[in-house]
Amino acid sequence: xxxxxxKIMTVTNSTAFELEKEYIARYSEWIxxxxxxxxxxxxxxxxxxxxxxxxxxxxADASAVYASxxxxxxxxxxxxxxxxKKMLKRQLVGNAYDYAISNxxxxxxxxxxxxxxxDIVAGVYDLSKVYYNMDRVVHHKDGFSAGLSMSSERIxxxxxxxxxxxxxxxxxxxxxxxxNHSDDNPYGVDYFTYxxxxxxxxxxxxxxxxxSEEVPYGKEYFPNQSFVGGVSLDDKYTVAAMALESYxxxxxxxxxxxxxxxxxxxxxxxxxxxxxLGSDIKSTDNAEVRT
Numbered sequence: 001x002x003x004x005x006x007k008i009m010t011v012t013n014s015t016a017f018e019l020e021k022e023y024i025a026r027y028s029e030w031i032x033x034x035x036x037x038x039x040x041x042x043x044x045x046x047x048x049x050x051x052x053x054x055x056x057x058x059x060a061d062a063s064a065v066y067a068s069x070x071x072x073x074x075x076x077x078x079x080x081x082x083x084x085k086k087m088l089k090r091q092l093v094g095n096a097y098d099y100a101i102s103n104x105x106x107x108x109x110x111x112x113x114x115x116x117x118x119d120i121v122a123g124v125y126d127l128s129k130v131y132y133n134m135d136r137v138v139h140h141k142d143g144f145s146a147g148l149s150m151s152s153e154r155i156x157x158x159x160x161x162x163x164x165x166x167x168x169x170x171x172x173x174x175x176x177x178x179x180n181h182s183d184d185n186p187y188g189v190d191y192f193t194y195x196x197x198x199x200x201x202x203x204x205x206x207x208x209x210x211x212s213e214e215v216p217y218g219k220e221y222f223p224n225q226s227f228v229g230g231v232s233l234d235d236k237y238t239v240a241a242m243a244l245e246s247y248x249x250x251x252x253x254x255x256x257x258x259x260x261x262x263x264x265x266x267x268x269x270x271x272x273x274x275x276x277l278g279s280d281i282k283s284t285d286n287a288e289v290r291t
Contacts, residue, residue, distance in 0.1 A: 002030065006068040013075060027072070028080035035065050036087050037129050037138045040145040040179040042096020046187045047136060047149040047177055051164040053192055058185065059099035066092070066100050070108040073115075085115050089122035095184040128238040128269055130230040135172070137230050137240045139269040146274055147177040148202070148267055150242045152228035156220035157247050166212045167197040169205075174242050174265045176202030176276065199290075204244060204263045204278055206287040221247050230267075238269040260284055 005027060012018045038048050043058035044065075052061075069084050076084065092100055092112070101109060125140045135155040137148035151157045151172035158168035165171075177187055178201070198205060215221070223245035230240030246261035261283040268275040283289050 002027070002035075002068050003064055006072050009075060010071050021077075024072070024075055025077060025080065028076045028084070031065065031069060032080065032083045032087065036091070036125075037127055037140070038131075038136075038147075039065075039091055040140075040147070040177075041181060041184055042091040042093060042100075043185060045138070045147045045177060046192075047147045047171070047175070048134070051159040051161060051168070053165050053168060053171060053187075058188065059096055060103060062091070062096065063100045063103035066112070067104055067108055070104070070111045073111065082120075085118065085120050086122040088112065088115055089120060090125055092116065126236065128232050128236050130232050130238060130240065132229050135228050137238055137267070137269070139238060139274070141271060143181055143272075145179045145181070146269065147179075148240055149175045149177070150228050150240070151223055152242075153222050153224060153226050154228075156222050158215075159220060160213075160215045161217055163214065166214055167192075167210075169197060169210055169247055170200045170203045173200070173203040173205065173244060173246065174267075175200045176267070176274070178274070202267075202276055204261070204265065204281060204289065204291040205246060206259065206261055206283060206285060206289045208259075208285075208287045237271075238267075240267045240269075241265065258285075261289060 009019050009024060009027070038045050039062060042062060044061040046053040046058055049058065049061065066088065069088065073081055073084050100112070104112065124142045126142070127138070127140045129138050131137070133154070135150040135152050139146040149172045155172065157172045158165060160166050160168055179186060198207060225243040225245045227241065227243040230238050232238045242265040244263040244265050246259045248259040263281040264279045266277045278291055281289060281291075
């Protein structure tokens with residue numbers, strides 16, 4: 001959507017069909033207030049990439065955003081232009097820069113190099129934000145970023161179609177992603193290929209073996225829980241909570257899981273620490289439960 005809108009924006013500029021300034025301002029707000037908070041180390045956080053979590057496209061997805069920014073940067077107001085330049089300087093380091101260059105057009109590359117050579121200080125990205133309609137939390141501080149992935153009656157536990165993400169069972173059970181800014185891509189395809197899918201960081205789950213199967217479209221599991229979300233203070237600190245109901249979908253036509261595990265989870269995001277708490281962990285399935 002962003003790419004197509006920006007194409008329309010640039011093609012119709014200075015014509016009778018050009019977009020009004022208020023709409024251009026809205027699209028620039030999308031990028032700065034919705035897209036960048038969901039980025040870490042130059043890539044799109046895997047927790048918002050649906051079934052694509054086990055692929056290596058987080059940098060490619062982010063490159064599409066950078067391309068749109070470079071195409072529209074001369075059309076936005078001065079405040080948004082400064083925000084764009086700082087965002088590009090913050091995000092495009094290490095592997096992210098190499099991936100971006102390989103996915104941009106020659107004219108976009110020239111614009112990017114010119115911006116990166118400008119005497120602009122990007123500064124520390126200090127932001128804590130709750131995406132309440134997505135059951136996601138992001139937290140950015142000096143030296144690290146974090147993402148929290150939850151699920152509820154509004155948001156399914158995970159997506160798995162087209163032979164993708166077949167072991168994403170616990171990725172929205174309170175999985176906590178922590179990105180050190182010195183690491184290029186700690187949650188890339190290698191992580192989801194080799195890390196133990198039963199031990200996703202921050203999650204509470206039983207140890208019984210699960211089937212690696214696709215979940216047909218329309219058969220995703222939505223926990224029967226509404227008490228999931230959080231609140232931020234001055235966009236700097238966040239408290240999040242989740243009434244966990246572990247995946248127990250048996251309506252897919254395949255024996256994926258029966259489970260009655262529930263728990264109460266909470267997270268507190270501060271300047272240089274994240275505190276995670278769990279309580280009231282209950283299960284009658286006679287299986288070991290671990291956090």
